Amino acid sequence: ATPTALLVGTGRGAQMGVLIKGPEVLESTRRVDTVVLDKTGTVTSGKMTLVDAVTEPGTGRADLLRLAGALEDASEHPIAQAIAKGATEETGALAVPEDFANLEGKGVQGVVDGHAIVVGRESLLAEWSMTLSPGTAAAKAKAEAEAKGKTVVAVGWDGQARGILIVADTVKPTSAEAVAQFKAIGLTPILLTGDNDAVARQIAAEVGIEEVIAEVLPQDKVDVVRRLQAEGKVVAMIGDGVNDAPALAQADLGLAMGAGADVAIEASDITLVRGDLRSAVDAVRLSRKTLGTIK
Ligand code: ADP
Numbered sequence: 001a002t003p004t005a006l007l008v009g010t011g012r013g014a015q016m017g018v019l020i021k022g023p024e025v026l027e028s029t030r031r032v033d034t035v036v037l038d039k040t041g042t043v044t045s046g047k048m049t050l051v052d053a054v055t056e057p058g059t060g061r062a063d064l065l066r067l068a069g070a071l072e073d074a075s076e077h078p079i080a081q082a083i084a085k086g087a088t089e090e091t092g093a094l095a096v097p098e099d100f101a102n103l104e105g106k107g108v109q110g111v112v113d114g115h116a117i118v119v120g121r122e123s124l125l126a127e128w129s130m131t132l133s134p135g136t137a138a139a140k141a142k143a144e145a146e147a148k149g150k151t152v153v154a155v156g157w158d159g160q161a162r163g164i165l166i167v168a169d170t171v172k173p174t175s176a177e178a179v180a181q182f183k184a185i186g187l188t189p190i191l192l193t194g195d196n197d198a199v200a201r202q203i204a205a206e207v208g209i210e211e212v213i214a215e216v217l218p219q220d221k222v223d224v225v226r227r228l229q230a231e232g233k234v235v236a237m238i239g240d241g242v243n244d245a246p247a248l249a250q251a252d253l254g255l256a257m258g259a260g261a262d263v264a265i266e267a268s269d270i271t272l273v274r275g276d277l278r279s280a281v282d283a284v285r286l287s288r289k290t291l292g293t294i295k
């Protein structure tokens with residue numbers, strides 16, 4: 001491979017919205033056979049909105065929104081911001097929590113108006129022995145929401161589960177076409193997410209991905225990449241979040257969304273400037289073409 005040809009290749013990438021860190025990246029791009037895709041912000045837009053709130057018997061809807069909204073207002077997570085915004089719109093200005101802690105990949109906990117409150121995955125509430133009652137309106141709404149690919153956040157305070165908040169994200173209009181193209185050029189797509197398995201499978205089905213690895217904690221995403229590599233796969237990882245950075249660095253090829261976190265971009269070999277997954281297909285095609293013609 002002549003240096004000139006490689007530079008022409010990376011230059012052509014830049015014109016297509018594919019920023020390649022160095023000419024040597026083209027070689028790993030060419031060899032990739034597996035594409036691991038983060039869900040939120042990568043396959044989906046990551047722009048979440050609060051679409052519903054369903055209480056457990058004995059809890060008022062306004063209290064559910066007011067207390068959970070106040071706690072989430074202290075978090076930067078896209079789910080948290082959607083909940084805080086929706087709660088503000090319905091119940092007005094939110095209280096400031098007396099205590100707050102972010103539990104990465106699980107949810108948030110703290111104290112609001114004197115109530116010890118937890119908002120996040122059901123398994124997080126279970127750590128505090130709070131469980132949603134079976135057969136209630138909340139349980140029914142939860143099953144329906146997850147079947148549609150929406151994220152369900154559980155809320156509990158003072159030792160009791162109080163209800164659920166339903167947050168929806170939308171699949172990017174270009175994701176399904178990109179997945180079809182990945183398959184067409186011989187790459188196996190895998191969806192990787194911290195979200196619940198039912199939600200992940202629904203989103204995967206919407207874009208045509210068969211393989212799903214869900215409920216993976218942020219620090220464990222890198223192990224998923226290592227495991228695939230140990231199986232002999234040459235792995236491209238595409239992500240956007242702070243929690244994707246170690247996996248992006250570990251992958252044979254890391255690709256970050258242009259609108260993603262700075263650390264994700266720094267950990268990657270390629271930045272997809274337009275945040276369009278089809279650009280990843282362009283990158284692979286370009287590397288094959290560049291290295292193919294100069295052998
Ligand atoms: P992803 O891998 O899809 O980018 P994360 O690892 O950030 O998602 O979060 C995994 C799951 O943890 C979320 O789907 C949600 O159920 C829960 N979670 C994380 N942070 C929060 C929060 N601030 N509020 C509610 N739930 C949260």
Ligand code: MG
Pocket residue numbers: 038039040041042239240241244
């Ligand atoms: Mg993400």
